[in-house]
Amino acid sequence: MSVRAILTDIEGTTSSISFVKEVLFPYADQEMAPFLRRHWDTPEVIEQIQAARADSGEALADADSAATLLRRWIAEDRKITALKALQGMIWRAGYENGDYRAHVYPDAAQQLRHWHNQGHELYVYSSGSIAAQQLFFGYSEAGDLTPLFSGYFDTTSGAKQEPESYRRIQAAIGLAAADIVFLSDIEAELDAAREAGLATILLDREGAIADSRHPRVTSFDAIEL
Structure with a gap:
């Protein structure tokens, strides 16, 4: 890939x-x-x-x-x-107030930093608001990760299981769809992203999915770009 x-x-x-x-x-x-x-x-x-x-x-x-x-x-x-x-x-x-810090898997934090250092653009797409996403990565257990990201997308771009949402995001990023890979643990979201032309990878952290339509990994360490 x-x-x-x-x-x-x-x-x-x-x-x-x-x-x-x-x-x-x-x-x-x-x-x-x-x-x-x-x-x-x-x-x-x-x-x-x-x-x-x-x-x-x-x-x-x-x-x-x-x-x-x-x-x-x-x-x-x-x-x-x-x-x-x-x-x-x-x-x-x-x-x-310091009532909590956001959980981020250590392998995810490490790879996000590595990809950023390699020059890859990093973006987030979540059903949580953009403000909530920025707080999440800004106050994470791994420290402030917000400098790693080039942009954030939420439901204002559309539902995560609709291909048109990914077309809007691809247009906003400004790269060809094939130059963008979407990472998710939900196959229906990956299906929509693939229909829009994006590359896809399924995060199956529990190793519970025996067969998938998408490349499957159990951690960020196993992702090869």
Whole structure:
């Protein structure tokens, strides 16, 4: 494989799924109502509440009613841009307060640094907001990894299982699709990326997938570009 840019997922790929499920989601759930009460009249929160009203059709007249809806979306693991943006605001406070550091697999941190030093462009594509992605890599257990990345993409580029999303990302990166490899632990996302012309690699960290339509590795160490 010969590529110029690496586009990577986060959960299950560079980082454990358990950190997001067991640390970040519960933290946002716990802090949603008090955060909205404190920041209800700020422009960035007003913008996302207006988007949540449009998505849900609900009035969301006050912080508590909005928090009830948003906490339900968290429980349902909904990939809604307004929710992701508000979660990112809450997570920023947690990171800055030192309440946690983001988990990154050591092999991922090492290879990302190596690829960056080799001159590869690195990008992130996750269902979490761009702000949340930057916080994640900025406050990671491996240190501040944000200088390694050339850009970030989230659901504003489209759903991760739709080929058109990867076409938009490819156009934004400005390279031929074949010059970009997408790394993910979800085969349906890889299918969409491949349909858009990107190279693909499946991260099967548990070694649980016996047969795949994509090249399969169990760690970043095994990836050859």
